[in-house]
Amino acid sequence: MSTLIETSHLTKEYKRGKQSGVKAVTDVSFALEEGETVGLAGESGCGKSTLARLLVRIIKPTSGTVTWRNKEISSLPEKEFMNYRRKMQFIFQDPYASLNPRMTIRDLIAEPLVTYRLFPDQEAVTERVKELLQAVGLDEDALYRYPHQFSGGQRQRIGIARALGPEPELLLCDEPVSALDISVQNQILNLLMRLKEEYHFSCLFISHDLSVVRHVSDRIFVMFLGKICEMGPREEVLSSPLHPYTHFLIQAHPLPDPHQRDVKREILSGEIPSPSNLPSGCLFHTRCPFAKDVCAKEAPPMKSFGTRQVLCHFPLHSSNTEENPQ
Amino acid sequence: MADTVLEVSHLTVSIPMGKEVFPAISDVSFSVQSGKITGLVGESGCGKSMTARAIMGLLKPNCKITEGSILFDGKEISHASAKERCDLSGNQMSMIFQEPMTSLNPLMKVGRQVEEALRIHTKISAAEAEKKTVEIFREIGVPDPEKRLKAYPHELSGGLRQRVMIAMAMICRPKLLIADEPTTALDVIVEAQILSLMKQLCESGTGILLISHNPGVIAQVCDDVSIMYAGTIVEQADVYELFDHPMHPYTQGLFNAVHSLSEDRGELDVIPGTVPDITHRPSGCGFCTRCTQVKQQCESSFPVMHEPIDSHRVRCHLFDGKESHEHAH
Amino acid sequence: MKSTRALSRANRENTVRSVLTRLFRENRMAAVSFAVIILFILAAIFAPLLTPYSWEEMELIHRLNPPSAAHLFGTDEAGRDIFTRMLYGSRVSLLVGILPSMVSLAIGSLLGVTAGYYGGWLDAVIMRLADIVLAFPSMLLAMVLMYMLGGGLFNVFLTLSLVNWASAARIIRAETLQLKEREFVESARAIGVKSPKIIFRHILPNCVPTIIVLFTLNIPDSILTESSLSFLGLGVQPPAASWGLMVNAGRQFFYTSPWLCLFPGMAVMIIVLAFHFLGDGLRDILDPRRRKQ
Numbered sequence: 001m002s003t004l005i006e007t008s009h010l011t012k013e014y015k016r017g018k019q020s021g022v023k024a025v026t027d028v029s030f031a032l033e034e035g036e037t038v039g040l041a042g043e044s045g046c047g048k049s050t051l052a053r054l055l056v057r058i059i060k061p062t063s064g065t066v067t068w069r070n071k072e073i074s075s076l077p078e079k080e081f082m083n084y085r086r087k088m089q090f091i092f093q094d095p096y097a098s099l100n101p102r103m104t105i106r107d108l109i110a111e112p113l114v115t116y117r118l119f120p121d122q123e124a125v126t127e128r129v130k131e132l133l134q135a136v137g138l139d140e141d142a143l144y145r146y147p148h149q150f151s152g153g154q155r156q157r158i159g160i161a162r163a164l165g166p167e168p169e170l171l172l173c174d175e176p177v178s179a180l181d182i183s184v185q186n187q188i189l190n191l192l193m194r195l196k197e198e199y200h201f202s203c204l205f206i207s208h209d210l211s212v213v214r215h216v217s218d219r220i221f222v223m224f225l226g227k228i229c230e231m232g233p234r235e236e237v238l239s240s241p242l243h244p245y246t247h248f249l250i251q252a253h254p255l256p257d258p259h260q261r262d263v264k265r266e267i268l269s270g271e272i273p274s275p276s277n278l279p280s281g282c283l284f285h286t287r288c289p290f291a292k293d294v295c296a297k298e299a300p301p302m303k304s305f306g307t308r309q310v311l312c313h314f315p316l317h318s319s320n321t322e323e324n325p326q
Numbered sequence: 327m328a329d330t331v332l333e334v335s336h337l338t339v340s341i342p343m344g345k346e347v348f349p350a351i352s353d354v355s356f357s358v359q360s361g362k363i364t365g366l367v368g369e370s371g372c373g374k375s376m377t378a379r380a381i382m383g384l385l386k387p388n389c390k391i392t393e394g395s396i397l398f399d400g401k402e403i404s405h406a407s408a409k410e411r412c413d414l415s416g417n418q419m420s421m422i423f424q425e426p427m428t429s430l431n432p433l434m435k436v437g438r439q440v441e442e443a444l445r446i447h448t449k450i451s452a453a454e455a456e457k458k459t460v461e462i463f464r465e466i467g468v469p470d471p472e473k474r475l476k477a478y479p480h481e482l483s484g485g486l487r488q489r490v491m492i493a494m495a496m497i498c499r500p501k502l503l504i505a506d507e508p509t510t511a512l513d514v515i516v517e518a519q520i521l522s523l524m525k526q527l528c529e530s531g532t533g534i535l536l537i538s539h540n541p542g543v544i545a546q547v548c549d550d551v552s553i554m555y556a557g558t559i560v561e562q563a564d565v566y567e568l569f570d571h572p573m574h575p576y577t578q579g580l581f582n583a584v585h586s587l588s589e590d591r592g593e594l595d596v597i598p599g600t601v602p603d604i605t606h607r608p609s610g611c612g613f614c615t616r617c618t619q620v621k622q623q624c625e626s627s628f629p630v631m632h633e634p635i636d637s638h639r640v641r642c643h644l645f646d647g648k649e650s651h652e653h654a655h
Numbered sequence: 656m657k658s659t660r661a662l663s664r665a666n667r668e669n670t671v672r673s674v675l676t677r678l679f680r681e682n683r684m685a686a687v688s689f690a691v692i693i694l695f696i697l698a699a700i701f702a703p704l705l706t707p708y709s710w711e712e713m714e715l716i717h718r719l720n721p722p723s724a725a726h727l728f729g730t731d732e733a734g735r736d737i738f739t740r741m742l743y744g745s746r747v748s749l750l751v752g753i754l755p756s757m758v759s760l761a762i763g764s765l766l767g768v769t770a771g772y773y774g775g776w777l778d779a780v781i782m783r784l785a786d787i788v789l790a791f792p793s794m795l796l797a798m799v800l801m802y803m804l805g806g807g808l809f810n811v812f813l814t815l816s817l818v819n820w821a822s823a824a825r826i827i828r829a830e831t832l833q834l835k836e837r838e839f840v841e842s843a844r845a846i847g848v849k850s851p852k853i854i855f856r857h858i859l860p861n862c863v864p865t866i867i868v869l870f871t872l873n874i875p876d877s878i879l880t881e882s883s884l885s886f887l888g889l890g891v892q893p894p895a896a897s898w899g900l901m902v903n904a905g906r907q908f909f910y911t912s913p914w915l916c917l918f919p920g921m922a923v924m925i926i927v928l929a930f931h932f933l934g935d936g937l938r939d940i941l942d943p944r945r946r947k948q
Contacts, residue, residue, distance in 0.1 A: 043513035044484075056845050078847075085847040098838035101944055102860045112846045146943035151600045152370075162842075181369035181539065181601065186583045186594035193593075208513060211584075215594065252518040254542030256584040258565045261546045267518045270469070271483050 003069070004202050005055065005088075005170060006031040010064035012050055022276045024050040026226040028064070029302075032170070037196070037203040039217030039234070041210055041249070045275065047226040048206045052172045055204075056088050057081065086116045089163035093175035095155035099147040106143045109133070109162045116166055132161040135198075136191060153184035157191065164195065171196075171203045177212060189216060210253050214238055222246045225275060225283045232308030240317040242310035244288050282313065290314055330397075331502045331533035332358040332381065332419075337394035337404070339373075339380050341604070348604050350376050350389065351557045355631075356550075358502060358533040363524065365548030365565070366537045367580075369601055373557040374537045378504050380404075381535075382421050383411045399501060417447040420495035424507040426487035430479040436490045437475030443494045462493045466523055485516035489523070496527060503527065504535045509543060521547050541584050545569055553577050556602060556612025559631075563638035573640040576613045611643065619644060677940050685936020688929035695926055699749055702742035710735065710743040711894045719912045729914040731905065741919055744896035747808065751881040751897070752926065755815035756873035762816065763823025764866055768854055770824065771831025781824065788821035797880055801889035811890050815877050823869050830865055834858050863941055867934040875927040898923050 010028045015021035025047040032038055040048045053059040055066060057074075066074040073084050089112070092098035099108055109129045119125045130140055136157040147155055156176060163171060173192070177185040193216065196203060207213045213220055213234075220237045222230040222245065230243040241247045248268040255261075270287045273279050279286050285295035292314065300313045337354040340347050351373035358364045368374045379385050381396055383406060396404040398419060406414070423429045431439060440462070441455040450458075456475070463471035468489050479487055488508060495503055505524065509517035525547050528534045538544055544551055545565065552562040553574065561574040572578045579597040599616040608614050614624040624643050632645040679686040698705060714734035722729040728737040770781040788796065797814050804810040834840060835858070843853050882899015884890035891897045893904075898919040905915025 043515065053841075053845075058841055058845050082847050085845075090842065090845040092838045092842055094838055098842050100839040100843075100857050100861070102942070103856070111843065111848065115846050115848050148944045153600055159842075182541070182583055183369060183580060183597040184600060186596040187598075190594050190596060210514075248515060252514040254514070254517065254521070254540065254546050256541040256545050256569070256581065258545045258548075258569050265518065267522060268515050269467075269519070271485060 002034055003031045003067075004034045004036075005069075006067040007055070008065050008067070010051070010054055010066065011062050012047075012054055012059060013062045023226050023278070024275070025054060025061075028226075028228055030221060030228060030231060032202055032204060034169075035200060035202055036218045037205055037216055039213030039220045040204060040206045040223060041208065041213045041220060042223035043208060043249075043272065045272070046223040048223050049174050051223070052090070052174055052204060052206055055172065056085060056090055058090075082116070086112075086166045087169045089166060089168035089171055091156075091159050091163050091171065091173045091176045094179050095152050095159055096147075096179070098159055099155060101147055104144050104146060105129075105133075105150075105158055108147070108158060109165060112162060113165050118166060128165065129161075132165055135164065135195065136161045151184075152180050153187055156180060156188050160188075160191065160195070164199065167199065168201055171201045173203060173205045175207055176205075178207065178209065185212070192216070210238070210250060222249065225273065225278065227283060227311060229284070229311045230309070232310075236308060242305065242308060242315040242317060243284075243312050244290050244316060245284050247316055282311075284312075290316075329360045330357050331360045331399060332535070333395075333397040334377070334381065335395050335397075337377065337380060337396065338392050339376055339385065339389055340392050341376075341386075341389045343605050346605075348607075349392075349557060350604060351380070353631075354394070354554075354557075354559050356552045356559065356562060358535050359549075360501060360533045361528055361531050362549040363528050363534040363536050363547050365544040365551040366535060366554060367539065367541060367544050367551060368554030369539055371601055371604065372554040374554050375506055377554075378421065378506050378535065378537055382415060382419065382504060384421075413447075416443055416495075416500075417498045418500050419502040419504070420498070420500045421504040421506065422488070422491045422495050422508050424510050426484060426491050426511065427479065429491055430487060432479050435476050435478060436482065437477075440490065440494045440497055444497045447498050458497065459493070462497050463489075466493055466496070466527075467519070468493070483516075484512050485519060488512060488516075488520055492520075492523065492527075496532070500532060502533050502535065504537070506537045507539065508536070510539070517543070541569075541581060553580070556607050557604070558612060558641065560613065560642065561638075561640045563635075567635075567638050571635075571638070573634065573638070573645065574613075574642050575617045575619050575644070579616075611641075674937070674940055678936055682936040682939065684932045688932040688936070691925065691929040692933065695745060695749060695922075695929075698742055699745040702739075702746070706736065706739040706742055708736040708739040710740050710896055712736075719908065719915075721912070722914055728918040729912070731901075731915055732908060732912075737901070737914065737918055740896040740901060741898065741922060744898050744901055744919065745922065747891050747895070747897035748878050748881070748899065748923070749926070750808070751811060751815065752874040752878045755812050755819065755877050756870055758812070758816040759819035760823050760866060760870055760873065763820035763869075764827045764859065764862065766820065767824035767827030768831045768858055768862070771828035772835060772850065772854055772858065778828075782828065785821040785824050788818070789825070793818050794880065794883060797884060798887065798889060801884055806889060806892060808891060811881055811884060814884070815880060818880070819873055819876065823866075823873075826865060826869065827862055830862050831858055834861055864938045867938045871927070871931045871934040874930050875923060878923055878927075 008029045010025060011023065012025040013021045013023050028051060040051070042048045050059060054061045061074060065072055068084055073081060106126060106129050109132055110125045113119055113125050113128060119128060129143065133140060133142055138154065138157055147158070150158065176192070177188050180188060189212065205213065205216050217234050219232060220234050221228050222243065224245050230237060230241065230246050237246060238250060241250060248266065251266045252268065268287055273283070273286055281297050282295040282300050285291040288295065295313055300311050302309055302311050303315065334357065335355045338352045339350050341350040354377055356364060366374045366377065380391060391404050394404065395402055398414065403414065430436065437456065437459055440459045441452070444450070444455050444458060459475060460471045463474060466489050468474050468486060474486070482490065509520050512520065521543065524534060524536065536544070536548060548565050551565050551568050552559045553576065554560065555576050561568065561572065561577045569581065572581050576597070579595070582595040583597065597616055602608065602612065602615055608625060610626045611624045611629050614620050617624065621643055629641050629643045631639050631641045632648060633639050633650050634645050634648045636650050678689065712735065714730070717726070717730050717734040718732055720726055720730040726736050726738065728741065731737055731740070766781050770778040797818050800814040800817060801810060804813060840853060840857050843857055878899055881890050881897060882903050885892070885897060885900040891900060893900065901919040902916045908915045
């Protein structure tokens, strides 16, 4: 397996006048392997959507680099970057807001194909759009209809067809099912998994819902206040989280089983610190019940345990895993 | 036996769409006991919010309650006048909404907004009202209540805003609290906090109607649960009974969809198709377009509520003639 | 299958013809308004054929005659036939109402969308320019411009176009700022669609309802500004006629001979209402969400 996309110290800071601004994403370094699906979990405002947008340059990073197959692409001029845009397609959260209400389904799905000039003429584009509609399970007669004529789930299928058109190697899914009803969510998740088998793309899957992330991902990244605080294989992260924050996130997940509710859950109290006024040291120490003096003073380094990494001075469950030598 | 605070029976609300009139909800019956949480589960467009609005008297002017009754504390309120409503709303029954940001006035300090809710219904001094507000803030876990009183909504996090909304709803100690998706806009950790707060509130005697699309949330806190689909209640039982033995094909499909996410399976279980639009609901069972066990009569006749097991009701033709006792509901 | 596809293809295209058919089928009021506007335009073109009088011929014996069979709308203070003068005046008023509104809206929309979309210094420059234009009372600005340019119909057009673009630019800019944040614009940017294309495909089409409303509001403004300019001796000069000029001239006879300003005033009102309803209908027809299935 080789690395498809890699970020190094990626940071996005929103400046407010001359004061030091709000850091949406701070010093994020990760690598995504070819063919792999990474689930990016975290609460709203933790910077997970910003991170995905930094990769495709909807937002420009303040510092740090993005590397695509060992080639640095973050400083490429827009014209050259277009070649890489084609390989990274985006699926948005809200299927109601992400489709231009004044365009037909054909034009919506054709837009990326036309933009990258993938087909010689309009006829060929239309043919391709028909194929794509079929691939996502929609009828051909959707072609000349408008988004408002479709249900939420169908619109998300249109969004997927649009992203699939240029045959991307990386699909960035930003909460693709969280605006949908539960009975429809699974249809979309199944479709994405099936398409992944068929088209062999890698996937960065953002969701606040751990059960969704668990289902789709090979590895899970957990973000907190602009930083990735834990990375590791799905089962290990969920069954024995290393970072206390991951632990509380899992504990808070509402299980659809009333018999489980009498089991005492550990619920984290307090509030997330404001991103414009971050705490010193470890960002989580103000809420962390395991925090010691050093947590308030020093920012923890990223520690590696085999295939797992954690940003914590005192990782949980670490006694049964050996820290890798630095 | 707990008192029944709210008894909704055979409620039907119709809404005009274009030139025709459609029933947005039909034959909805359930009750809320004091000191208990009743859950109402359903997908978007199933009529759960409409039910809440009908109870609160907040229906849009073009929507009409055409049938059924709403008994609040033994009094019929389905056609209450505006004045009667004023005495009830906020005082004896109150409601919290999904989006805590848009439900608060952005130009008013939150303390003032909570006090106002109190002073509309009781004649007490401003100082007294402030004291009570601090009290309730402390009770529902707002840190630094004296300081938060003077904060504006945008200065608070989503979780704190929802707590302020709850403080506003609870300050008159209502008998009934309707919570319409109170945690949907919140993150899981805050959601867990708010849910445990709801439990604590109902222990003090308030009856709560909790509306949610998420079976997980319902399973965590509710005592009784009603499942809504396409404008009517399809199944209703005690929470343990319902989650252990779901009877209606829709309930089964819904629960399987949620469960399969927490177990390892290749394909996720799905309910095929989509929720029918209000103008295209089938004349028979609302679920017949998506049901895997559909029979001929499902398409033509609207099923009645059966009670195959005591206090476990289901609206499905599969249970025709399978009553637990003679007097069918 | 083939025929349904052809049908749906025809259906999606906003050709003038399909828009008109839909207009007549779905919105009676807009269709009537469209007919009224066409009628006014035809009347303006064929004015000489519709009246036996000349627009400047004075019959002093027939001063201030009330409406009669001979003079349908009566005569004015110089004994000229009001109906005739309105026919000829509509040439000026319709042109002055419609053309500058179109030009100023085109300028305003383009500048507004550019300012809103690109932001930065471009935004600052365009909006300060708009502020300057808006800071002057529009009448005063129009007068200054007319003094500088001199009289004449063309200069009236130019002046009205230059005066009215600023408010349109402001409103379209605000709309653009909102649309720019919508996910479908973000989605286009993620694909790498170039900015001009985003503006013309994703942003401007979604501004159409606003643009249409602005257009219908602009027409009466222009007609009335023209009349004020004429009144001040800066626009169309008497004895030439325009509706605005006629209303103005008739004002002093309002209590004794109300028909002098009543009929041209009603003409202004009718044409404004017609454009308003037509605009409403067009907005509905051009929006796929409002289209009837």
